[in-house]
Amino acid sequence: MVKSKYHYVCQSCGYSSPKWLGRCPECGAWDSLTEEAQPLAAASRSYLPAAQGVLEPKKLSGIAQQEVGRLTSGIRELDRVLGGGLVRGSLVLLGGSPGIGKSTILLDAALCYSKKGLKPLYVSGEESEEQTALRAKRLGGGQAELAILTATDLNAILQTAQKMKPDILIIDSIQTMYWPALAAGAGSVGQVRECTAQLLQFAKTTNIACLLIGHVTKDGTIAGPRLLEHMVDVVLQFDGDRSYNFRILRALKNRFGSTQESGIFSMEAGGLKEVANPAGLFLENRREGVSGSTIGALLEGNRPILAEFQALLAKTPYGLPRRTAVGFDYNRVNLLIAVLERHLNLDLGSYDAYVNVVGGLKAAEPAADLPVAAALVSSYRSKSLPALTLLFGEVGLTGEVRKVAEPERRILEAYALGFRNFIVPKGRLQMRREQVTEARIYQAGTLAEAIGAALGSKDK
Ligand code: TYD
Ligand code: MG
Numbered sequence: 001m002v003k004s005k006y007h008y009v010c011q012s013c014g015y016s017s018p019k020w021l022g023r024c025p026e027c028g029a030w031d032s033l034t035e036e037a038q039p040l041a042a043a044s045r046s047y048l049p050a051a052q053g054v055l056e057p058k059k060l061s062g063i064a065q066q067e068v069g070r071l072t073s074g075i076r077e078l079d080r081v082l083g084g085g086l087v088r089g090s091l092v093l094l095g096g097s098p099g100i101g102k103s104t105i106l107l108d109a110a111l112c113y114s115k116k117g118l119k120p121l122y123v124s125g126e127e128s129e130e131q132t133a134l135r136a137k138r139l140g141g142g143q144a145e146l147a148i149l150t151a152t153d154l155n156a157i158l159q160t161a162q163k164m165k166p167d168i169l170i171i172d173s174i175q176t177m178y179w180p181a182l183a184a185g186a187g188s189v190g191q192v193r194e195c196t197a198q199l200l201q202f203a204k205t206t207n208i209a210c211l212l213i214g215h216v217t218k219d220g221t222i223a224g225p226r227l228l229e230h231m232v233d234v235v236l237q238f239d240g241d242r243s244y245n246f247r248i249l250r251a252l253k254n255r256f257g258s259t260q261e262s263g264i265f266s267m268e269a270g271g272l273k274e275v276a277n278p279a280g281l282f283l284e285n286r287r288e289g290v291s292g293s294t295i296g297a298l299l300e301g302n303r304p305i306l307a308e309f310q311a312l313l314a315k316t317p318y319g320l321p322r323r324t325a326v327g328f329d330y331n332r333v334n335l336l337i338a339v340l341e342r343h344l345n346l347d348l349g350s351y352d353a354y355v356n357v358v359g360g361l362k363a364a365e366p367a368a369d370l371p372v373a374a375a376l377v378s379s380y381r382s383k384s385l386p387a388l389t390l391l392f393g394e395v396g397l398t399g400e401v402r403k404v405a406e407p408e409r410r411i412l413e414a415y416a417l418g419f420r421n422f423i424v425p426k427g428r429l430q431m432r433r434e435q436v437t438e439a440r441i442y443q444a445g446t447l448a449e450a451i452g453a454a455l456g457s458k459d460k
Helices: 040-047 076-081 102-115 129-138 154-164 189-206 227-231 278-283 330-343 366-380 407-416 447-455
Strands: 006-010 033-037 091-096 120-124 147-150 168-172 209-215 234-240 246-254 262-268 271-274 293-300 303-315 323-326 351-357 389-391 421-425 440-444
Touching: 006 189, 033 189, 076 246, 076 262, 091 102, 091 189, 091 227, 102 120, 102 129, 102 168, 102 209, 102 271, 120 129, 120 154, 129 147, 147 154, 154 189, 168 189, 189 209, 189 227, 246 278, 262 278, 278 303, 278 407, 293 366, 293 407, 303 366, 303 407, 323 330, 330 351, 330 366, 330 447, 351 366, 366 389, 366 421, 366 447, 389 407, 389 447, 407 421, 421 447, 440 447
Parallel strands: 091 209, 091 234, 120 147, 120 168, 168 209, 293 389, 323 351, 389 421, 421 440
Antiparallel strands: 006 033, 234 246, 246 262, 262 271, 293 303, 303 351
16 A cells, blocks of 8 residues: 555644544644645554564662753753753753743853853744844843854754754754754644654753743644653743733743742843842732732742732623633632622622732632632722731632642741731641731631631621
8 A cells, every 4th residue: 555645734732644634633623734744754663673682671779870960051040940950961942922032031041151161052043143143232241152053954953063062052943943854844743843853862862951942822832732842851931921021930841850940030121130039029019008909929839929919890881790800710700709799798790890910910829819809899898908918818619718838938928028917728827926926817717707807897
């Protein structure tokens, strides 16, 4: 039987089919299959000769334990998220939406590595050498010895790198690279996968650390195949709202360190600056004593960040009330409103409700439930919370307040910023009284108790 040279590959999950389909049976995406050439090796796969000899497993004790060499850039937030520095021979993928600052952070890192005497090679498939140099100048490192290249042929790039032997190879966007032996266009699943596989092999055989930039699609996943995330050692995600200047770097996967770490930066005219103490970053420009506003503590990685939650209730002009949420899950707003109606006997059915997390922050953590619920009631009663009050806790459907991770760290961080009233879930707190001498900590078992502590009883 003659096998076709072409097949159809789903651009969102990598599923392959011999004929075109309107909908991918694997991931359900519509119109996502495009024609690609068969990988060359595929035809011969089933005719592999029998393995020669038997493999020999080693005893754990017999394997030489080497300290992994880590390359530090001196950008502490980046080094920390990488688990203490970049590991030689590792393959790191940095994902993020367009314009968020991926090229900026990696070029900045390249400049820093170069200043420390390491040899990075920065390859851009998107910008000319002049553009990259201009950006480097903007970052204050125009004079460095950094090697820059504009190219998209990965084969040529790897051969160049093999000859030059850099310590670190940076590829500015895997989606612009192509492997010449493959007929598909750059950015297609086939190319992205092949290029990553080639880079993986390159990194492991040469012991050069490779940093790849990957674009992110609208729904927030790294464009092309998710398979890519399985191939690399470390997946970093660069997040933030483009209308604001803060950026958060997270590790979604790290074979050499924890995924609990996060790095917080602010985007300035001269590039990204580290924010060493981010807890109070989002509280600037805040007015005290207004109704519909509360402060909650969220965990970003394992660092507490204080955020302002705002809610506005307004009489519904027509029958059906509107609910909108920015920076908070819309469905959770509906859930909290239902819980408030049922367990606090509030009549919210005739009110539109708007919820907003200030500063472009996305509060995905359940600990944000309590501050949101309190902000809703505060707006409903047109009554503000006492000054310097901090809340956090998950709200359950039966009206209970549930525990969240690391209450002590949230309290201590807020205490250091001047907060004195705390409304938190019930549970033993593992901290010494001397650490928070002036704090009044109210432990609420139910939402009704928490609201009572924050805003007093209804008739007042
Ligand atoms: P960039 O790194 O090009 O984004 P990505 O590679 O993720 O697409 O960042 C682009 C944005 O960053 C751009 O809108 C301008 C801004 N920026 C600054 O504010 N200050 C700077 O020093 C630099 C280099 C960029
Ligand atoms: Mg870029």
